[in-house]
Amino acid sequence: MTRHRESRPDRRVVITGLGAVAPGGIGIKAYWELLTAGRSATRTITHYDPSPFRSRVAAEVDFDPVREGLSPQEIRRLDRAAQFAVVAAREALADSGLAVAALDPGRIGTTLGSAVGCTTSLEQEYVVVSDGGRHWEVDHGYAVRDLYRHFVPSSMAVEVARLAGAEGPAAVVSTGCTSGLDALGHAAELIREGSVDVMVAGATEAPISPITSACFDAIHATTPRNDDPEHASRPFDRTRNGLVLGEGSAVLMLEELEHAQRRGARIYAEIAGFASRCNAYHMTGLKADGVEMAAAITAAMDEARLGPDRLDYINAHGSSTKMNDRHETAAFKVSLGEHAYRTPVSSIKSMIGHSLGAIGALEIAACALAMEHSTVPPTANLHEPDPDCDLDYVPLQARVQRTDAVLSVGSGFGGFQSAMVLARPDRRMP
Template sequence: MTARRVVVTGVGVTAPGGVGAKDFWSLLSEGRTATRRISFFDPSPFRSQVAAEIDFDAELLGLGPQEIRRMDRAAQLAVVTAREAAADSGLEFAGLPPHRVGVTVGSAVGATTGLDQEYRTVSDGGRLELVDHEYAVPHLYNYFVPSSFAAEVAWTVGAGGPVSVVSTGCTSGLDAVGHATELIREGSADVVLAGATDAPISPITVACFDAIKATTPRNDDPEHASRPFDGTRNGFVLGEGSAMFVLEELESARRRGAQVYAEVAGFASRCNAYHMTGLRPDGREMAEAIRVALGEARLAPDAVDYVNAHGSGTRQNDRHETAAFKLSLGEHAHRVPISSVKSMVGHSLGAIGSIEVAASVLAMRENVVPPTANLHIADPECDLDYVPVTAREHRTDTVLSVGSGFGGFQSAIVLTRPGAAA
């Protein structure tokens, strides 16, 4: 039996610098950055004091008082974003058989913001060793179980099919889309609302990354602090956000005359089984994920028109990724444009993979490659075309997007222009 083909027919994005896919794309295509000094709390005690925050007003964006009280910030981001994706798809979810509609949500750190806030409340700012649960929000249990994110999104569209959370660190967003694609291919669902969300900008998260010196200490220039592939880079900038997609079977999308952004042509993930935070310099595991994803898409390396890189801005990652591109794409690695949108919207951990998928499908639609902002000084070890500073008009029919995460996770997804279905 021929596997069903899966396409993206709806896109929603809530990211630093703008709420909604339109504002998100404007930021990327103009090469603007949304990184700034942390405003959610006093960052003075920390080594890294910058982040990419979202100016997010849940009430203004349609959430009611009970929803706001019930949901952690990451869940709120997911629901608002899912509503945008659902509306963008043009699908009437109420008319679909509920058991044929699924949800897959990725998240690396779950309800970190809510848990951090509630601990401060019940412990009276950390002064009480024996905390008083009476001061906690009534829905605190939801903060402890990331499955509540998927449940909230499922309630949004009335999904009664397979509903799940994928948590594989910083590849969660890519892996959630990959898992959703498989659900449709195997026939377990006809439509899946898939993507990821994370809102990790909290004291505990900042402290954790400070401890391992993964984030940048460039506090005097927040707008230019995220510098993937630049010779002066010194760590990533923490971010937050969500991106969600409506995925459906190609023939069904064609029959209803849907707009089709892209086909999910290939996906693969690997693990280096090597170190919790360390990466092998040869990029072998990421290269293998890329090769398998391209093989599933039945495409040669030179078919890739644009690579949306993980590009975190740490020296270890950028070297590892450059080696992986050379190993998997061969000589084509030196010709294909590659860029990192983390230079503009920071690193939102589990959410960033889906945000980068959104950047990829919008790049295909517009035939524009977003730039790597703040890339001014070439690093001899990162000697590929990383599209410095300015966006580039470029015909883009096939995009490769990759992710790398703590624990050694490496994922790759191949998106193609769906030809007659476009």
């Protein structure tokens, strides 16, 4: 079959399906109920003995692969992060109502974001082949036959592509904590340029493991508030003292607008703008003025053809670290001017933790749901606002309001700064 591009300058990208595996609940319905209730899913780590570590809390997913319909072969073959992605992708495909079998498979693509890939399986297998770390010269004979799949993160995108029957472009985007946003941005661009009509896109992560705990402990990025796990993640609060690790996956079905309209699809939102910048400054540090994030926000808003006064909600990165929360507060003021003070802002990491590369996709799914239900999710655990963070952070309780245009931002180690704008297709200026 001949493959061709249908490049047109007016190709627009919309979200027509959502799927989620998240702390506190599996599936979009449970995910949204958790967020709007302002309920935290953070707890003491149960995946392994956390007692040797400085930070011993995380937002874990209660995930049973058998209950979620994975076969014994899939359970054996797939890392936990890949299992999350497959389950989320199944829900997104079903939610979209798209009959993928009737489409040209070359016009369907796949992108997944992930910061740390198949960390869980790699660490587990290292423990086995090294006899608990006692041997430098490991015995590969003890390793599972699918170890190479865990070593190559692209295997996760392949599994999602196989599920969807997608033979178009397939990739894993790994840009640290902005991976989820960047994977969706890449997917949208493939549709806009005419390479594909449909993308199965999102992100997945299962980083809650001893090696990850050790890495974040070393730089004191995670919270030591171990005696109160439920309230440990408190973005923009004066008493915040570090992020809480999380895990999970969100997969979205993206379609070219006319393609979706022809089949009468439900449209959650349009991906109206996306931009990314790098501060080229420090591996983990951020400049206080937030100019690089502000530049990404301005570029995304310009692409969306929306002025600051058209913005109804900001889904913040809100990691619950002193430096990040002040950095992005400054970025909102620089990019949005006085309208930053009139725009509701919230961080869902207060409830589901920070799932590294997956969080951007989970946040975009939350933004699409905020538009669908005209409800802004709250920032949980925000009782004592930081005087340096003086915007409207929607503390404690969800807020009912119409949301026609939403901004979501991400900030990642390495200096990555990304911004995405969602809008109702009928609200954009020509």
